[in-house]
Amino acid sequence: MGRIITLTTDFGLKDYYVGAMKGVILSINPDAILTDITHEIPPHSIFDSAFTLMNFYRYFPLGTIHVVVVDPGVGSKRKPIAVEADGNFFVGPDNGLFTFVYRLSKRYRAYEITDSKYVLSRISNTFHGRDIFAPAAAHLSLGVPVEDLGKKVGKPVTLEIKEPVVRGEEIIGEFIHVDSFGNLVSNIPSNLIKGKSRIHIGRRVVEGVSKSYSDVSKGELLAIIGSAGFLEISMNQGRASDVIDKNKALRVKNEE
Amino acid sequence: MGRIITLTTDFGLKDYYVGAMKGVILSINPDAILTDITHEIPPHSIFDSAFTLMNFYRYFPLGTIHVVVVDPGVGSKRKPIAVEADGNFFVGPDNGLFTFVYRLSKRYRAYEITDSKYVLSRISNTFHGRDIFAPAAAHLSLGVPVEDLGKKVGKPVTLEIKEPVVRGEEIIGEFIHVDSFGNLVSNIPSNLIKGKSRIHIGRRVVEGVSKSYSDVSKGELLAIIGSAGFLEISMNQGRASDVIDKNKALRVKNEE
C-alpha cells in the first residue's frame, strides 16, 4: 500500500472543506503524501468526476489511494465505499463515480465503509468527505486492508455511459466534456477514426483530423485526437466551445 | 513541533505570490510539508479567513503551523505575529485573523515577529507573506521556540463577533458565511436548536431541521446543521444563496 492519497472534489477552493479533509488525513497518517487533483469539479457532477478520474488515476503508482467526493446524496442512504481495483484504491460515495474504474479493471472489489474504527467518532450529515472518506483513506494508507472497512458490496452503482453508434463508415457520437481550454471532448475513441475523416457538427464540417493545433490558422476549428484518447473539436489558440454547442450531434465519416 | 505548514491566503492562484512563499519556506526547511488550504479567501476579508481557520485547524495534528495571510494593512503599523495556542501554531498579521483560535483555546500566547534572524533580509512593503510570515513559519518548523521570534504581545487584536440573541424559545441570528455551494451558514450553534423548529428568513418559512439534503425535493430549501456546527439554509442540489439574501434576518422558533 502506498502513502500517496489524491483528492478530487467539487468543494471549490474558497472554503474550509478541503483543509478539514487534509487535517483529518494528516492527523491519522502524518506521512501521507497528499496530492490535489482538482476541487473544481462542477458541483454535484458525477459524470464529470468519473471522466476526470479515468484520465488521471492510471498514471499514478499502484497502491495510490484516490479519494473522490462528489456527493449530492450525502447523508441519505447511498453507501460510502472503498474499492480496490487492479491494485489501485478508491474511496468515495457509491453513486457511480467509479464507473470507468470498474470498466477498465480486470478485477475489482468494493466494501461499504461501516467499521467505526476507521471513521471519525462524530459523523455529520453534510460532510462525509471529512468524517468518513478522509479517515478511511488515511487508514488504508497505514496498511489497513480494504476488506476490513466493512462488508462487501455486491454490485456497486454505475452510470449509464452512452457509446457512439457505428453504421458502416459513419460514426455518430456526442460530446461528453468541455475542458478549461474550450476543447469539446467526444465519446468517439481514436481507434474508430480511420483514413481521411470528415467531421460534421450540426451543419458545420471539419475536414480531416489534425496532428497539432497549429495545423490550422489561429482561431480556426480543427479535429484532433485528444490526450484522453477521444476525438476532440478544438480551436487553435481559441475556445471551440465559444462557437460550437456541445449538445450538437457529431457525425464522423471515414473515407478511403 | 511538526513539519506540517498550512497556507491560507487571499492571494488567488493567478500570481507568483503563493509560489514565492513556498520557495521561501522550502529554502529554509526543505523537509517542511506544505499543505494548501485555500488561496481564495475573498480579498481583504479578515472575518472569512478567521471563520475558515476555525473550521480546519482543529483537524490537524498538534504542532502544525498555520500560516494565514489576509493582510489589508500590510506595510502599516499592524504587527506581524506568531501564536501558540493549545499546541497549535499560527503565523500572520495581528488583525483579528486568530479571533476564534483565542476563543477556542485554553491557553494561548502571541509574539510579535521582530527578530531579524527569522525573516528575510529585505522586507518589502507589500508582501510580508513572503518576507516575514513564510520565513518565520519555516523557522518554527525547524524547532525555533515561538518566544524567540520577538516580544510578547499583551493583547492581540480580535474581531467583534455577533452572537445570536435568545429570547425564550426564539433565537435571532444572522448569516455569517456563504459557501461555494451556495449554503448560507448562520451564527446559531446546533445546541440552541431544540425540538421541532420553524425557521423564518425574512418572510420565508422553513419548517423543521432536515437530516440530509435529500430530505426535500431537488431545488427545495431546507434547514440543516452544517459541518461547522451551525444552522445552515441550503437547497437540495441547488444554491440557496441564489434565492435568499444573506443580509435577511434569521429567526428560529423552537417548538415543543
Next chain:
Amino acid sequence: MGRIITLTTDFGLKDYYVGAMKGVILSINPDAILTDITHEIPPHSIFDSAFTLMNFYRYFPLGTIHVVVVDPGVGSKRKPIAVEADGNFFVGPDNGLFTFVYRLSKRYRAYEITDSKYVLSRISNTFHGRDIFAPAAAHLSLGVPVEDLGKKVGKPVTLEIKEPVVRGEEIIGEFIHVDSFGNLVSNIPSNLIKGKSRIHIGRRVVEGVSKSYSDVSKGELLAIIGSAGFLEISMNQGRASDVIDKNKALRVKNEE
C-alpha cells in the same frame, strides 16, 4: 539535484491535466516533492508565465526543478527543452517561457528533450506536459544529468521584453501585468525611482511613491514599489485595474 518539483501551467483546475502530470512524476519518482505554483496562467500567455516564473523561482532551493507548461505550439515543431541555470532546473517548451531566467543567470545551458528513455512511450499530440515534461522532470529529480536528455540547444527562444525609456528625469514605461488584487505592475524597476516622483497614467496623476497601501484612504489610488521590484499602481483595499486601463501610457517624473 533536489527532489522539489514545482508546477506552473495554464491548464486550470477543472480538468485531469494537472492530475495526470502529478501521477506520471510520482510513478517515476515517488519521493518527488510536488509543489503547485499556479495552474491559472491565462491560457497560452507566454509572457505572463515568464513573468510569474521570474518572481518565484529565485526563492526556491538550488536544485529545484521548475516545470512550466504554457504551450500553444504543442505538437508542432517547437522544441521541448530542459535548462540548467545557475543550479536551478527548468523544463518546458522552447517558446520564450524562460526568457527572464536566461537574463538573470550567469550561466545557463539548454537541451532538447529527445532521449526516449526519459519520456513516456506514447507521446500524444496535445499533452506534452504529461508525456514529455513531467517524465523528464521526474528523471532529473532522480539524478539524471540534464545533458543526458538530448542535444544542446544553441540559442533557445526568447521573448522581446520592452524596457522603459529614460529621458533625463522622465521615465516612460508600460504596464506588464495585472495581479489578482487589481494591482497594475509596470516595467519600471525601483532603482529608476528617485526623490519625489510624480506619476502620470494617461491624464491621471499620482503624487509620490507610498510606503504602504494604507498611506492613502480606502479606495484611493497610490504608487508603490511592489514585491517584484517594479513600480505598481494600486488602490487601498480596492482594485486599481477597475479604474485604470492597463494599456494607458505611464510616465514618471522624478523631482529633486
